[in-house]
Amino acid sequence: MFSPTNIRVGFYLASRQIARASLWTTGLIVFVMLLTFLNLVVVTGILVGLIEGINEDYRTEYTGDLILSALPSKDYIENTSAVASFLRTLPEVTMLDLRYQAGGTVEANYLSRTSDTEKANATGAQIVGIDPVAENAFTGLGSHIIDGAYLAPGDYDQILIGNLLLAQYAFGEQPGLSPLTNVYPGSKVRITIGDITREMTVKGVVKSKVGQLATSIFMPAGELRTLAGRTDQNVAQIAVRLTPGSDPDAFQKLLLDSGIGEKAKVQTFEQSIPNGVADIKNTFAMLGNGFSSIGLVVAGITIFIVIFINAITRRKFIGILKGIGVAGAAIEISYIFQSLFYALIGSGIGLVVLYGFLVPAVAAHPIDFPFSDGILVAPALDTFVRILLLVGATVVAGYLPARMIVRKNTLDSILGRN
């Protein structure tokens, strides 16, 4: 079928048919191909990007590229200063962020509560001790203040509180979470860690889509160490930022090989995200592929109908072509070339729209989902595979009707007989 002569004649026929076809018809078919391409790439890209947004938020706002945390049997990373010093010697490391952590409770209505039977306006929270300047440089925590102000290095008895700990910012009632009511910047709250309780003032509210930030209370590290009765310098977390282009997995291996795994749990940012998120990502990718498959079938049917109508209205001429000795295969190939043209032009314009407009636009203005800033994920390899799928489906959809018409009796086609 695919002899050089058949291909040459098929191309000759197809190129002339396309060149002399109605511009509107060609434009419409290419537009359908463009929409199909975008449907194939963008639907999955948004669904995956929604979860990828969580990953990115985690990386930029919380873990960095890699995070070292206390071993399950410990509350802190042993010999933190040695670990941090070692990390600072590595060329891949651009920045570290050391955090103390302790579990505690925060109570708001302790002054107005008249009896012990009255329900306390209190909630449990992760209390994080930070160096405000280092934390802001590492995660930009200061930019997440939606009410009040960020911590200053010399602040005393001041805290930042995560938005999900406050009723006015939480998503309604959630099991296991009883946010504080009537707490605003300037409100006094009582923080309890172990046996020590201290009154502190809310300086600002942190809003983040990273759960760990939205349910935490931040205070200067020295304050937390006092509250927790800690005299050592061992922190619970060290977030590590690597030089751009460094591979977190390779760096994790390097750290583990160096024996740091005996002092701390070493995780890449992806590993530190709860397992469910990865499952959701896979599920969304599957859903996206499902929607895309429907788009692919619709595109296939569209091309099938277009080529079928084209071929059926040209049945007489197809008969004449066969009559004067043009091989049926050459005619079929001409329709394959036409289908290829539509699919490639549609995909080409789609690539320009995708990488020239959509991806940068969504990156600059992420989609505001409640739990992440959704981005459009369209890796070049995946996009290439989807183009191949579209082209393949289109070629088959173009070939089948052409074959149906070409196989009809030559004379019947010429004379228009059924």
Place this chain on the structure above:
Amino acid sequence: MIEVKHLVKSFKDGERITTVLKGIDLTVADGEFIAIMGRSGAGKSTLMYQMSLLDEPTEGDVVVDGCSTREMSTEAETRMRLTMFGYVFQDYALLPDLTALENVVLPLLMQGQSVREAEVVAREALTEVGLERRFANLPSQLSGGEQQRAGIARAIAHGPSVLFADEPTANLDRESSDTIMTLFKELHGAGQTTIMVTHEEEYARVAERIIMLDEGRIISDEPVRDIGVP
């Protein structure tokens, strides 16, 4: 040379079988110009379709240069039509998306010529039929007579052994018809074997032999001078 041996062609329409050709025997020698005549429904076009391998007979055989086509594959028939036959259709049958030149180029490309070679040959053929100024025109930009001349150029460009013409003047005015018949006469003069179906006696006279069909049978097969046509 084409030999038609006891050719029968029937059409089935449900239970009803209509036999259009009822055992035709006919020989066309190289260089002959034959006109097939007869009233409507006599079977003249059907006979030409069988002889030109555009259709398959129900019974009998068409032998082309000693080669039986009875058991020939579709691909071999297509190849034979491409290399040995040329066709002129009643309604010109030019491809509407192709210019006059491209219409003539197409079968030449199929024969393996390059586009450049094919265009040279096609230009010569179009010039031969008087369309040297119409190479780039689409069929819709040509008159009926010009379209038919382009059709003839396409049919003769590759130098076919046999030229088949099915009512080539049926849709043309008098002047165009005369031009077309003059072309056929010139081609025959150059040795072109031609088989033409026509219902116009005046143009049948251009041939050297007229075969009359009636109800699927040859009722006469005479040289033009013998049937009293000047």
